[in-house]
Amino acid sequence: MLSQAFQQRNTVERRALKDLCTMRVGGEANVITMHERDDLQIIHEDNFKMLGKGANLLIGDGPFDEYIVKLGEDFAQLQIETLPGQKARVCVGAAFDLATLIGKCVKAGLAGPEGLAGVPATVGGALYMNAGTRTCWMFDWVSRVEVLLPSEQKPRWLMRDEVPAVYRSCGLPPGTIFLQCEMELASGDPETLRQQASQLKQAKAASQPLAARSAGCIFKNPSKTLAAGKVVDDLGLKDTGIGAARVSEIHGNFIVNDGEASVADICALIQRIRKTAWQEREVVLDLEVQTWHCPAELHQHPKDIA
Numbered sequence: 001m002l003s004q005a006f007q008q009r010n011t012v013e014r015r016a017l018k019d020l021c022t023m024r025v026g027g028e029a030n031v032i033t034m035h036e037r038d039d040l041q042i043i044h045e046d047n048f049k050m051l052g053k054g055a056n057l058l059i060g061d062g063p064f065d066e067y068i069v070k071l072g073e074d075f076a077q078l079q080i081e082t083l084p085g086q087k088a089r090v091c092v093g094a095a096f097d098l099a100t101l102i103g104k105c106v107k108a109g110l111a112g113p114e115g116l117a118g119v120p121a122t123v124g125g126a127l128y129m130n131a132g133t134r135t136c137w138m139f140d141w142v143s144r145v146e147v148l149l150p151s152e153q154k155p156r157w158l159m160r161d162e163v164p165a166v167y168r169s170c171g172l173p174p175g176t177i178f179l180q181c182e183m184e185l186a187s188g189d190p191e192t193l194r195q196q197a198s199q200l201k202q203a204k205a206a207s208q209p210l211a212a213r214s215a216g217c218i219f220k221n222p223s224k225t226l227a228a229g230k231v232v233d234d235l236g237l238k239d240t241g242i243g244a245a246r247v248s249e250i251h252g253n254f255i256v257n258d259g260e261a262s263v264a265d266i267c268a269l270i271q272r273i274r275k276t277a278w279q280e281r282e283v284v285l286d287l288e289v290q291t292w293h294c295p296a297e298l299h300q301h302p303k304d305i306a
């Protein structure tokens, strides 16, 4: 149970999780916005889930016994320190908005993060998921991260080579909490960086249903040469749906919530796509999105889908 003193230092509210994620489904839970670093310890004394921008999440109806934790003020700092040799060290907290970080780096003429322009995330969420595009990932620029590992009581720093990051995963144990990261960035021309960021955002806007309610790409790409969106497209599944959940007509790897989609509709549609991809093409589509309180079958091999 949370002490009264804890509740005075931090914000604790009953919230509909659908209001805190981009897919706009999810039941009610107790949500803590944790302002104080000293209170982090409590995360390992009870059952918690970390929430960033909610842009890569499929949340079930609950009931949620866990507290949902968002990081607040103590975790939202940004420091940029100039280094010799046209470089800078950027230290940024996990609660900081990734798009704002990219904007600050572009303005300061620091190259790298502009490659992630258009990725909706907090820094912590982007680290946990090793968020990225077709050409770059969050961990491409990170030199070290501060984490609270699920098996440990105190945060510590890990150097980049201690983090086994791969495509769409930091590779650290589930439940790892990212607190901040450091990046060493080389200088670049701000106007060129701004144009690159702007082109990436335009390309995304032209090929993805950004105005719709979605969780971004639902599936990981099966390989570097096979895009999940193309598989779904080739199967003729774009613009098909169950209830108010539909495969986007713009991009096959997006499921959009047209209005009042239930999480059951979305999960059934995911399973229909996975089953069809397996039966027709022998392609295994694994989820990219994180799932909370959704059926475990979403993660089983598609040959076992009834």
Ligand code: EPU
Pocket: 132, 133, 134, 135, 204, 207, 215, 216, 217, 218, 219, 220, 221, 227, 228, 229, 230, 233, 238, 250, 251, 252, 253, 288
């Ligand atoms: N394609 C189709 N039909 C579709 C969608 C795609 O034929 O409906 C084809 C495209 O024409 C292209 C190929 O599939 O030849 C790849 O498509 P795209 O360029 O859209 O990239 P993607 O692999 O589908 C990845 C990331 C996106 C990221 C984009 C742009 C994954 C799962 N997705 O998409 O990330 O925005 O590259 O860099 O890796 C996300 O992770 O949530 C996400 C949106």
